[in-house]
Amino acid sequence: MALTAEQQQEIDTARATEGRTRRPTVAGLEAMLFQAIPVLDHGFVRVIDYMGDDAAIVQAARVSYGRGTRAANEDRGLIRYLMRHRHSTPFEMCEIKYHVKLPIFVARQWIRHRTANVNEYSARYSILDREFYIPGPDHLAAQSVVNRQGRGDILEGEEAARVLDLLREDATRNYDHYLEMLNEDDDGKARDPGRQGLARELARMNLTLNAYTQWYWKTDLHNLLHFLSLRADAHAQYEIRVYAEAMLDTVKAWVPMAFDAFRDYRLGAVTLSAQMMGIVKRMLGGEAVTQEASGLSKREWRELMATLGRDAG
Amino acid sequence: MALTAEQQQEIDTARATEGRTRRPTVAGLEAMLFQAIPVLDHGFVRVIDYMGDDAAIVQAARVSYGRGTRAANEDRGLIRYLMRHRHSTPFEMCEIKYHVKLPIFVARQWIRHRTANVNEYSARYSILDREFYIPGPDHLAAQSVVNRQGRGDILEGEEAARVLDLLREDATRNYDHYLEMLNEDDDGKARDPGRQGLARELARMNLTLNAYTQWYWKTDLHNLLHFLSLRADAHAQYEIRVYAEAMLDTVKAWVPMAFDAFRDYRLGAVTLSAQMMGIVKRMLGGEAVTQEASGLSKREWRELMATLGRDAG
Amino acid sequence: MALTAEQQQEIDTARATEGRTRRPTVAGLEAMLFQAIPVLDHGFVRVIDYMGDDAAIVQAARVSYGRGTRAANEDRGLIRYLMRHRHSTPFEMCEIKYHVKLPIFVARQWIRHRTANVNEYSARYSILDREFYIPGPDHLAAQSVVNRQGRGDILEGEEAARVLDLLREDATRNYDHYLEMLNEDDDGKARDPGRQGLARELARMNLTLNAYTQWYWKTDLHNLLHFLSLRADAHAQYEIRVYAEAMLDTVKAWVPMAFDAFRDYRLGAVTLSAQMMGIVKRMLGGEAVTQEASGLSKREWRELMATLGRDAG
Amino acid sequence: MALTAEQQQEIDTARATEGRTRRPTVAGLEAMLFQAIPVLDHGFVRVIDYMGDDAAIVQAARVSYGRGTRAANEDRGLIRYLMRHRHSTPFEMCEIKYHVKLPIFVARQWIRHRTANVNEYSARYSILDREFYIPGPDHLAAQSVVNRQGRGDILEGEEAARVLDLLREDATRNYDHYLEMLNEDDDGKARDPGRQGLARELARMNLTLNAYTQWYWKTDLHNLLHFLSLRADAHAQYEIRVYAEAMLDTVKAWVPMAFDAFRDYRLGAVTLSAQMMGIVKRMLGGEAVTQEASGLSKREWRELMATLGRDAG
Incomplete structure (x- = not known):
């Protein structure tokens, strides 16, 4: 990562400025605010601003007049229920804004997520830095x-x-x-x-395409989690996955209840087709199902056995 | 407006809670936070949360490391330039969240603005209040x-x-x-x-359809201004216009520079077609143009004369 | 359903008009075109227009110069792969337009799906029909x-x-x-x-709210399938589910390969959390897992047992 | 442009295939279908599919049972009214799909228009052609x-x-x-x-960044016109403007009434701020307004004088 002294100075000045607010604040995320988290050889992610917290999800789900929260246990249960049943609108009520420095070929994958707001550094107007990803x-x-x-x-x-x-x-x-x-x-x-x-x-x-660009990128929590579920996944290209992983840490600091629910019901979750579910039931009933008898293609059979942690036979 | 004592109490409690933050804060909007602004006979609008301020628009336009602002005059000039030339992405970097109580027939017009996040009070789950717009x-x-x-x-x-x-x-x-x-x-x-x-x-x-519903509604500043330009307009139905007018006051308190630019270049602006512009030039050149000689339909001619504050002849 | 003689006449006239086109055509959907499929007591769904077919999905996935299809088997395999791995963009390359007559309270649920184009009958301009859902x-x-x-x-x-x-x-x-x-x-x-x-x-x-309104509603295949996965589901309110079911028939006629893949991998699919998957593995290994030993809440345990077709114990 | 013989053969085969349809067809656009229109040194735009025509705009605006058209004059008047008053939803009822070959730096500007469906040639999977924009x-x-x-x-x-x-x-x-x-x-x-x-x-x-990529790009007529109003503009970078100009020809062939309205009310239109309009009125009243007396900044004054075709003084 290559912050100039002047850039670090600007960040430090911003971090030193504090004000009072009636809005919900999250101490864990305030502590990270503006700091550049290094990613790849010259890139970074920094949180610029945020709106809402775990309680704001609950508040929106209940269309509340006040803070909308009850006992922490009850809030946690509601957030897990919403995540499990894919009631996504309350998660859209939290918003976060990042400043990201990233190679252009990564930016080209990233920009395909259309439900975000973006301001990219304009190379029509300014000159890009002498930095490339190796x-x-x-x-x-x-x-x-x-x-x-x-x-x-x-x-x-x-x-x-x-x-x-x-x-x-x-x-x-x-x-x-x-x-x-x-x-x-x-x-x-x-x-x-x-x-x-x-x-x-x-x-x-x-x-x-390995030259670095940078942008401000702002999105709501629901769309951020969707982005992270695709880009923090093992099938994502390494060079974008490391950005997603750095951002997962910021989500954990920001909305810990939503983060836990996301980890359990989305990141670690597995979707089985109707046919796959039928085979699992036959296996649970004691039947020794083979690929030939499964009705699945060889490829899907391998995927299912891998999911179940069993030998594909 | 019909806030129960309990609802007002919840609002007062929320208003009494303050925290410290490194994020930009806007004193004028903090003062309004959570308060219900009465609209129609039983409706209201209240600001629940916000992200960003005038400086955040400048900061995003410049993809800055620090606050991104320079002299207030320079910031104002940049914001006016962005508004005039419809560079909309920096305005998307500010976000606001409202709680609105409104008649269902108004909600049906409002929801047509698709680029917002919405959580509506569910009449599948709860029972609506005994309140109707008369x-x-x-x-x-x-x-x-x-x-x-x-x-x-x-x-x-x-x-x-x-x-x-x-x-x-x-x-x-x-x-x-x-x-x-x-x-x-x-x-x-x-x-x-x-x-x-x-x-x-x-x-x-x-x-x-005049029964009242309520929702949380969150959007970015660019899309909010687009909504307001349509709904605070004289052609909008009165019952939605009064909501837009109440929201204009919150925008003025929140981002005064962007508000002024919006008022000058959007709310009060006029778009003239190529043909209309040609007629204005002929008139400025001293020609006494008539509808017959204008090439415009009678309807468009009337629209143009009204815009120019002249008699349609 | 209440089509007037005049309306049926307009539909018949439109159906009698045929032209030649170089675009892909789907005989099964052409046969249904413009016909009103009755839904509820006075509602209907009719297909007004469509763009693309199963081959268009393949063509877009391959960014082809020609039709893009190979052997039907290979196309089917690619479509199933895309559906299984949630590569959604090729499905966005097909588009369909419906005319729907529906009760207002159903329209209010439906409109929450934001990624569609809508033209609703304006009761500011015209007078609604004397028809209510009972x-x-x-x-x-x-x-x-x-x-x-x-x-x-x-x-x-x-x-x-x-x-x-x-x-x-x-x-x-x-x-x-x-x-x-x-x-x-x-x-x-x-x-x-x-x-x-x-x-x-x-x-x-x-x-x-049980008065009938009507609209033109247009969306792409990916977003249509998402809508149908939520609204043709057993948890959806009956009055919107019957519309979704009528539309499923039109999808089956239009893109039969995509429909089959959707039925297998989405409609009939089950998502298990990381914890649930761990329990399934333990059960497959011969362990008699109980709710107490599962680490799941009672509610989630019941959901899992229902999914596996087993007694919750 | 560099179509291989095999690619041209695929296009010719597709063009030679015709079917019958009940959907609206547009002879002028059918004639262009699939043909590559050369742009820059190696790029092209080709229309792959379309949905709707001028009459479909009218049909949606009226939520019609049949074709929805009346006399051509009446349809033209309605389309012009909708365009002039920015009633955009009926224009969203037409859809078009292009195959585009373009330099990566142009693709990076283009993709910022988020309301479109895109399938880009994947350089993770395939190898790009040896072609660069010079x-x-x-x-x-x-x-x-x-x-x-x-x-x-x-x-x-x-x-x-x-x-x-x-x-x-x-x-x-x-x-x-x-x-x-x-x-x-x-x-x-x-x-x-x-x-x-x-x-x-x-x-x-x-x-x-001058290497060529290619994609399928699909959008509705309203969003296409918005794209063209920005990218066919004199301020757009030449290398994207030539694509927009090639696409304008396809729009003209497809929906000639909408195209004429777009040319008059959008492409050739001018927006004047409240202040500028006030000055025009003073000038029409015979006053010789100077920049100093105008209340406008020098920059805005120059913009206004240029618009009015007058010397900035």
């Missing part, structure tokens, strides 16, 4: 041979070294040429007073 | 004879008296029968232990 | 005593008769008074030339 | 010196030549290295059987 050696994965959109073994030796060289050299060279086309130095001064410099909205096209 | 004598309008979906003169005398009687009697009788079908008293006790009572989800169908 | 004797349910928002036994005898009388009388009287306030006859003529008539946007507030 | 000499613009996010003069001579060389060399080299890291040849065969090849989801990060 995978750590542990994350330099080969193409999977069983899953056409997944990762396989970690590359090693010469092949790994060559890949890292290419990524680093190409990103750096393209960034150097980006500045050259803009006719700018790293410190923002014109290189050659005799040249005009290419328009920023054009020059940015020479950047690589 | 127009005041000044708002008992006849059907317009020139505008097929508008209002004309105010009804008077016997016709007005008869309308008010019908509205009051029908709403009251239907509510009485609603309780009777539910087998409930006004105080929630069973009327006749020998009966079961009709399911709530069915009994509610006997209510009239 | 439940059939088999659907006149008492309030459930175990589920606070559900139905219990069917009402019978005097209580049932009284409820039906009240619903019928109140709806009819309120409609009569609606016309009287409008100063209109059933055939649209002024009753009393000396009166002005109340504005339509006001008079409608005297109608009951 | 601006033509006429579009190689310098950074504007008056507008911080706009374009100025066209670069010429050595500076232009150097920019074009850099863009071409960097994109080509990065693509070569992309294939090398994947361990693939241009024809999809492994280069070196001894290597595994980097995972596709990682290798793509080496591509430049």
Whole structure:
């Protein structure tokens, strides 16, 4: 992560400012507010603002006049009921805003979640930082041979070294040429007073997809949990999953009851088709069901056995 | 407005609770927080929570590390520029949550604004209050004879008296029968232990459209302003316009710079078609343009002359 | 259902018109096009238009240049994979448009699904039909005593008769008074030339929530299936469920492969929490798990046993 | 544009297939169906499917049983009225689906329009084509010196030549290295059987932002017109504007009445603030208003004078 001294100073100043409010406050999240949580080699996530807490979910579900909470146990039970039965509207009553620094190829996956508000750093107007994502050696994965959109073994030796060289050299060279086309130095001064410099909205096209961009991203708790259920999942690409994992910590600090319910009923949950459920019932009745007798395709049978923690036979 | 003593007590308790926060706070809106602003005969609007302030708009537009504000003048200029050129995303970075009590026929118009989060009081689960909207004598309008979906003169005398009687009697009788079908008293006790009572989800169908419902409604500033530009407009139905007008006051207290820009560039603005603009230019050039020579239909000509504050000729 | 002769004539004329198109067509749905499928006592659903078919899902998933389909088996497999793994975007590439006539209290539940396009019959501009939903004797349910928002036994005898009388009388009287306030006859003529008539946007507030309204409703296949998974469910209120069931038939005619996948992986599917899945594994391992030893609450234990088709013990 | 013979063959086959339908058809758009309209050096837009026509807008506005149209003049008048008064819901009842090939930096602007359905070619699963956008000499613009996010003069001579060389060399080299890291040849065969090849989801990060991607993009007419009003505007970046202009032609062929209304009331329209309108009235009254006496900032005064086609004084 690369915060300049000036940026850290701005953050510290914001953290030092406190006011009084009648709104619900969450001490655990206040403690994290504005701080940059490092992600990948140059990225971060920071919480900029939030609205509501666990009690606000209860309050909205009850359309209350006051705080709407009763005993903590009762609130917890209601939140778990709402999560289990997918009554999503009360969770939409909490809102959170992040500032995120992330590689462009990650931003392109992320932006597909349409129910959020976004302000991205404009490379039509400003100049992007000299920062690119280069995978750590542990994350330099080969193409999977069983899953056409997944990762396989970690590359090693010469092949790994060559890949890292290419990524680093190409990103750096393209960034150097980006500045050259803009006719700018790293410190923002014109290189050659005799040249005009290419328009920023054009020059940015020479950047690589591992260049870092940044944005303000704001969403409600329901849509955030949906995003996290997809992106904190083992099937998500590693480079977006680490952002989701950092954000899970902020959710845990913010709405601990909702977080627990989410972990139990969504993150760790399993959905079985009608056919799969029929097989489980036959197995519970003592029958030794085989793939052939199951009616499932081989692929689905393997998925079911994996879910049940059993040998696919 | 009909807050019970218990409801007012809950509100007072919430108002008496204060905490410390690092988030931006707005003194003017804190002062209004939770208080019910009366609207119509039994309705209200109250602000339940908010996120962000004028500076948060600037901060998002700049994707800042700190508060993001500069001189107040510079912030004001940027906000006005964003509003004038319809750069809407920075305004989406502020969020507000209301508790609203409103007649069902108003709720049916309001809900058509889809980019908001809503939790409505469930008449499948609970029993609605004995409250109906009865127009005041000044708002008992006849059907317009020139505008097929508008209002004309105010009804008077016997016709007005008869309308008010019908509205009051029908709403009251239907509510009485609603309780009777539910087998409930006004105080929630069973009327006749020998009966079961009709399911709530069915009994509610006997209510009239002027019965009051209530909901929590949360939206971002951009979508709120769009809602207000349509519903605080002179063409909006009076019964929803009064809600929009009460909400305008809360926006003014919350984000005064954005409010001023909205008033100048949206509420008071006029859009002229290419043809209309051509006519204005001819008039500015000294030509005495007539409807016949304008190329506009009679209807559009009347609209243009009204906009320019001139006689339609 | 109450189509006038004139309305049926308009439908027949539309059905008699055929054209040639290069777009995908679905014979099964063409056969149903424009026909009103009766729902409840006066309601209906009719398909007005559609875009795409099963092959269009495949085509979008592959971002194809041509039709995008291969062997039917391969297409079916891909559609089932997409459904099972909740890759929802290819299903969004099919679109359907309905004309629906429905009671207002049903419309109020339905409109909560925000990702659809809606044009509702405006009672500010026109006058609603003299039609109200009156439940059939088999659907006149008492309030459930175990589920606070559900139905219990069917009402019978005097209580049932009284409820039906009240619903019928109140709806009819309120409609009569609606016309009287409008100063209109059933055939649209002024009753009393000396009166002005109340504005339509006001008079409608005297109608009951079982009055019928109508709308055009358009959505994509993904959001339609989400709507149907909630509203064709046993927990949905009967009066909206019958609409969902009628629409399921149209989906089956339109995209039979997607329909089958939806039925298997969504309609008939069960989601188990991490804890529930742990218990199933213990039971499959031969352990006789009890509620006390399960770690589940009594309520969740009952839900799990019901899912597994076992006695809750 | 670079359609392979195989791709053109797939398109021709699709165009040769016709069926019968009861749905509305539009001959002018049928003629364009599936054909790739070239945009930029390697991009295109093709219409894949559509739902509705001008009459469908009228039909929805009237919630009709039949086709809903009357005399063409009456339909045209209603469509113009709806457009002028921003009654947007009837326009949402028409839907269109495109296949677009476009540079990634253009895709990143385009995707910010959230109310559309998108299926993008997945570079996690497949390998992108060897195609990059290189601006033509006429579009190689310098950074504007008056507008911080706009374009100025066209670069010429050595500076232009150097920019074009850099863009071409960097994109080509990065693509070569992309294939090398994947361990693939241009024809999809492994280069070196001894290597595994980097995972596709990682290798793509080496591509430049002017590489071409492609997607299926589907939206309703109201949201399409909103997109076009922003992107066919003179302030839009040239590289997205040319896509918008190609799409305007498809809209004109599809819904000619709506297109004319859009051109008059939206594309060519001007919005004046309350203050600006006041000044126009003073000028029409014969007053010679100056910037100083106008109450407008210099910037707004210049904008107003430009709109009125007058000298800013």
